[in-house]
Amino acid sequence: MTDQLRGDVVLRVNGEDRVVNLDNRSTLLDALREHLRLTGTKKGCDHGQCGACTVLVDGERANSCLLLAVAAEGREVTTVEGLADGDELHPLQRAFIAHDGFQCGYCTPGQLCSAVGMLAEVADGVPSWVTADLTTTPDLDDDEIRERMSGNLCRCGAYAGILAAIREVADG
């Protein structure tokens, strides 16, 4: 394997194994968009600074622009296309619509995947930089949501709607 600059990679995306022949330089983001035609995941800065490319990897949110696709082999990747249950939108997707959690929509797939990962972190007791007590279950107030979502930029500034949407789902 080490004398090859490219090769077949088995990516497990939204519950399906997909075989793609990739240059080792391909990021997971480019593999998803250009090879698997899963264009829901967006390329923003391509340097891990904007969060538009956020997907879930083994259940954790990750910038797919900073992951080499070949290194993601064997890991469980979930993209925005994998959030809905058939025609039934994910609760966060419904809430983003209800609260105008977007304007142009370019950052939205990343916001959604990030929010899914974020709520799972909270359920597991993961604190944030603004959590006062590191040893108790975090109380997900607005400051907590803002801090935990700081890796997802929205150039339209739809943050108020994004916050309200996540707040609604977090509160059940």
Add this chain to the structure above:
Amino acid sequence: MRAFRYARATDPGGAAALVAGEPDAVYLGGGTNLVDLMKLGVLRPGLVVDVSRLPYDRIEHLPDGGVLIGGAARGGRIMRDEALRRRYPAVTRALLSGASAQIRTQATVAGNLLQRTRCPYFQNTATPCNKRDPGSGCSAIPGAHRDLGVIGTSEHCVATHPSDLAVALAAYDAVVEVRRPDGAEVLVPIADLHRLPGDTPWIETVLEPGDLVTGVQLPPPPSGAVATYRKVRDRWSFAFATVSVAAVWSADEVALALGGVAPKPWRLTATERMLAGTDPTDDEVRAASRAAFTDARPLPDNAFKIELAADLVAAVLRDLRSTGAGR
């Protein structure tokens, strides 16, 4: 990006042999810094050896009260360890202060310690940089150095080490476990891991080719200690430190380490000696902090960091001692 070969390591010996055998081979952990630098053309490896699947992702609480965090442990995993959060609040807060959640979940401990400076000239291949291109000169000293180092720097390089985690580990006297290519295990105190630039700023650590960081040992926190990490930055979230401090305070000893001021986590040993066992006023803490900067070489636009550090240490120690929490 230069084309490269990729190998997923299945055993540490094989990984080390691959990396030690090629001058342009690198280890890959989470890739959050490495892949970015490869895109920028700053790093151009011919072989990438993925060590993220090696069995070094454990978090083990030891009978003596210490903890061992594997080099391949990712932040997402570490933050789920309740005992670590409870026992090492400065480590926890440092980790939570760094980068964004997306980066924290993927980044490994070893990669965090070995990440490269965010000096803008290091990351820009169109500008001279002694660290990236030895002998080409330092663009930062006459240029934009406001975010860069004030102590431990040299006339050849003023880059800072960007890690928050490393600063907290330094305050707890952590020890880095290193596996040599011949299989020998060596322990490197975190204070000795990073080298100062001197006239060889491209040599950043004491590690040799093929050395693999397999873990970090945290000794038990001092009895009765309170600890925290506080970070001053231009933006409230997702920004590197302008100045940060990790503080571990107990009745008769204090440990203080700074981030954002030096090429490595900077222990304030002189300050610690002056403050240990005392009940200092804010002004006494400030004076003791300034004493640690006797050998500083600040530049016009970053000299403010020394006074900022003194204020920060005073504020953190005041809060730690009054409430036990210095957030």
